[in-house]
Amino acid sequence: MSFWKQFQPGFTCLAPMEGVTDIAFRQVVAKAARPDIFFTEFTNVNSYVSEKGRQNALERLKFLPEEQPIVAQIWGTKPEMFTETAKAIKDLGFQALDINMGCPERHVVATGGGSGLIRTPERAIEIIRAAKTAGLPVSVKTRLGYSKIDEWRGWLSMLLAENLDALTVHLRTKKEMSKVAAHYELVPEIIALKNEIAPNTVLIINGDIETPADGQKFIEQGADGIMIGRGVFHNPYCFEKEPKAHSRAELVDLMRTHIALYEQNGLSPYDPLKRFFKIYINNFPGASEIRDKLMHTREIPEALAILDEIGE
Numbered sequence: 171m172s173f174w175k176q177f178q179p180g181f182t183c184l185a186p187m188e189g190v191t192d193i194a195f196r197q198v199v200a201k202a203a204r205p206d207i208f209f210t211e212f213t214n215v216n217s218y219v220s221e222k223g224r225q226n227a228l229e230r231l232k233f234l235p236e237e238q239p240i241v242a243q244i245w246g247t248k249p250e251m252f253t254e255t256a257k258a259i260k261d262l263g264f265q266a267l268d269i270n271m272g273c274p275e276r277h278v279v280a281t282g283g284g285s286g287l288i289r290t291p292e293r294a295i296e297i298i299r300a301a302k303t304a305g306l307p308v309s310v311k312t313r314l315g316y317s318k319i320d321e322w323r324g325w326l327s328m329l330l331a332e333n334l335d336a337l338t339v340h341l342r343t344k345k346e347m348s349k350v351a352a353h354y355e356l357v358p359e360i361i362a363l364k365n366e367i368a369p370n371t372v373l374i375i376n377g378d379i380e381t382p383a384d385g386q387k388f389i390e391q392g393a394d395g396i397m398i399g400r401g402v403f404h405n406p407y408c409f410e411k412e413p414k415a416h417s418r419a420e421l422v423d424l425m426r427t428h429i430a431l432y433e434q435n436g437l438s439p440y441d442p443l444k445r446f447f448k449i450y451i452n453n454f455p456g457a458s459e460i461r462d463k464l465m466h467t468r469e470i471p472e473a474l475a476i477l478d479e480i481g482e
């Protein structure tokens with residue numbers, strides 16, 4: 171059975187998030203409540219193929235066997251680099267590969283990559299074909315269009331005609347960034363288009379979904395899976411099948427786990443770790459004062475000392 175077909179309708183994915191879904195945070199989410207599928211942060215193919223960037227690319231692609239099923243996400247603009255990187259991803263033990271065609275960040279779009287590919291569909295198609303030559307299942311994660319919502323039909327039709335193994339649609343345009351609500355009203359039409367052009371492609375819906383229960387309506391409409399990104403910041407237990415309340419002590423314990431995993435996996439420097447503290451130290455009396463203290467820490471032992479104080 172192909173990779174994407176092993177999952178039951180309603181399967182869940184943790185969205186790829188640069189600077190967030192690294193090897194440490196993915197293990198935190200696995201401990202809290204596991205999604206069916208993990209994605210890595212995106213890795214640049216230029217980086218992998220260059221001698222200078224390769225080590226960094228390999229660091230980003232590190233995963234543990236128990237994280238399977240995990241999909242490697244890559245981005246770039248040069249088809250031949252996708253072929254080379256896709257081969258390496260297969261050798262690293264990934265069972266599937268995803269191409270980013272949705273990132274709206276200026277430095278990515280300026281290179282023509284991410285959502286920039288929506289404006290160069292011929293190149294996007296060449297990239298998909300090049301990535302497929304490595305023999306791994308290939309999926310694409312994209313947006314509805316570049317600047318106008320009604321680009322969606324033409325753009326997604328072109329992608330679907332490539333017989334992708336899976337397609338994730340973040341229900342916004344590049345121009346909309348994350349500033350407007352996701353266009354849920356389009357889901358039934360997107361499903362109908364997918365069924366007409368590529369009935370075997372697995373369709374994943376993304377955008378503003380906070381829990382699997384939120385996404386259930388899309389599964390009932392005929393989508394295969396849902397993807398949650400920022401919802402995990404609001405609730406690290408968001409993938410729970412039966413949601414329950416979690417105590418302050420549990421959240422603090424999860425934060426300790428995160429810190430330990432950050433160290434164990436050799437991640438550095440310390441400051442980027444602070445961005446996660448709000449996930450755990452939130453929604454209880456005094457949380458903002460504690461967070462403020464944590465933000466002024468300069469190394470892990472100082473943060474752990476503050477957590478010890480909360481425990482007492």
Ligand SMILES: Cc1cc2nc3c(=O)[nH]c(=O)nc-3n(C[C@H](O)[C@H](O)[C@H](O)COP(=O)(O)O)c2cc1C
Nearest residue numbers: 185186187188211212270340377378379398399400
């Ligand atoms: C901090 C951050 C980093 C992101 N990095 C990536 C990335 O590397 N690859 C990608 O395809 N999307 C990336 N995204 C977009 C998310 O995967 C997702 O499509 C978007 O957040 C919408 O889903 P949500 O409303 O569930 O968060 C990122 C989003 C955030 C907030």
